[in-house]
Amino acid sequence: MKLLLFADLHLDTQFASAGPARRQALRDTLGRIVNLAEESHVDAVLCAGDLYEHDRCSPSTASFLQSAFDCSLPVFLAPGNDDWYGAESVYQQVDWTPNVHVFSAGCLTPVELVDGVTLWGAAHVGPGPTRDFLDGFAVNRSGVNLALCHGSAPEDVAITGLDHAFLGHVHTPEHAAHYTFPGNPDPLTSDETGERGAVLCTVNEDGTVSREVFDVSAARSLGLVAEASDAFPLLDFDSVAAERTVRGQFVRDVLADPSLDTALRGRVLSAGLRALEER
Missing domain, CATH: 3.60.21.10 (Metallo-dependent phosphatases)
Incomplete structure (x- = not known):
């Protein structure tokens, strides 16, 4: 069986x-x-x-x-x-x-x-x-x-x-x-x-x-499981979406964060923007 x-x-x-x-x-x-x-x-x-x-x-x-x-x-x-x-x-x-x-x-x-x-x-x-x-x-x-x-x-x-x-x-x-x-x-x-x-x-x-x-x-499959680092813990993307009325503000915040290396910044942006689009 x-x-x-x-x-x-x-x-x-x-x-x-x-x-x-x-x-x-x-x-x-x-x-x-x-x-x-x-x-x-x-x-x-x-x-x-x-x-x-x-x-x-x-x-x-x-x-x-x-x-x-x-x-x-x-x-x-x-x-x-x-x-x-x-x-x-x-x-x-x-x-x-x-x-x-x-x-x-x-x-x-x-x-x-x-x-x-x-x-x-x-x-x-x-x-x-x-x-x-x-x-x-x-x-x-x-x-x-x-x-x-x-x-x-x-x-x-x-x-x-x-x-x-x-x-x-x-x-x-x-x-x-x-x-x-x-x-x-x-x-x-x-x-x-x-x-x-x-x-x-x-x-x-x-x-x-x-x-x-x-x-x-x-x-x-939706990219909602992001990697974490000590400097940048797992991001609650939905809280970000709720707090930001302008999509571009999220992008500017991520790009301006000096604690993110290039690879992690790309993963955060990809997953975060996808979550924002699904709202």
């Missing part, structure tokens, strides 16, 4: 570089993920937590997520420590369509994907540090057993009886024999490295998993 995995999208992110256009790009990235899933005819979409940030969630996020996941595919969501499950969470505010399953227990609970394939999922049920849901867990059923959760220690997978764990929280992608960290699909800072994106996972009959990574980043 085929599963499309992602994690750590961080809608409504706290990062300083996230102005309105950057936040919209994160929403567009989720749209790309769902479109990719439908085009690839996967059996389900998996999110391993930190889909959004609870403390900074905008009023429109709930309706956006409801609409985004109203699709033809099963969707499984495992809340993380930033988008924890609780009475005040978006997960309980949304009237999800029947294809969406939100794991709500603080321990791994099973859902049968198809005959002989079980997905075990868990949720953070309050704010705080990440938990190791695999600690003390043991598979008690036959067939292929998979896990979906946020923040567990990957070295525990082999001793649980699980065939593979799909994990979130770590933003650097890591693909190992028994676990997958997809990394965040859209870079939140300029120094994040690795082949990140949505990961198309093919689960074989023996429980092994083969993977293919797809770049779905809307922000990166």
Whole structure:
């Protein structure tokens, strides 16, 4: 079977570089993920937590997520420590369509994907540090057993009886024999490295998993992820756009900044002007 995995999208992110256009790009990235899933005819979409940030969630996020996941595919969501499950969470505010399953227990609970394939999922049920849901867990059923959760220690997978764990929280992608960290699909800072994106996972009959990574980043394709330096931190282009009523003022400010070398000045101008044009 085929599963499309992602994690750590961080809608409504706290990062300083996230102005309105950057936040919209994160929403567009989720749209790309769902479109990719439908085009690839996967059996389900998996999110391993930190889909959004609870403390900074905008009023429109709930309706956006409801609409985004109203699709033809099963969707499984495992809340993380930033988008924890609780009475005040978006997960309980949304009237999800029947294809969406939100794991709500603080321990791994099973859902049968198809005959002989079980997905075990868990949720953070309050704010705080990440938990190791695999600690003390043991598979008690036959067939292929998979896990979906946020923040567990990957070295525990082999001793649980699980065939593979799909994990979130770590933003650097890591693909190992028994676990997958997809990394965040859209870079939140300029120094994040690795082949990140949505990961198309093919689960074989023996429980092994083969993977293919797809770049779905809307922000990166729009040039909204700029490099930073100590002298010139990541620029909130949308704040600049709001403060400058004249496009040329932005250009003059960048050109006049003595801290920018030629290469960085060109990148800042390119990304900033593009963001101004999109407003």
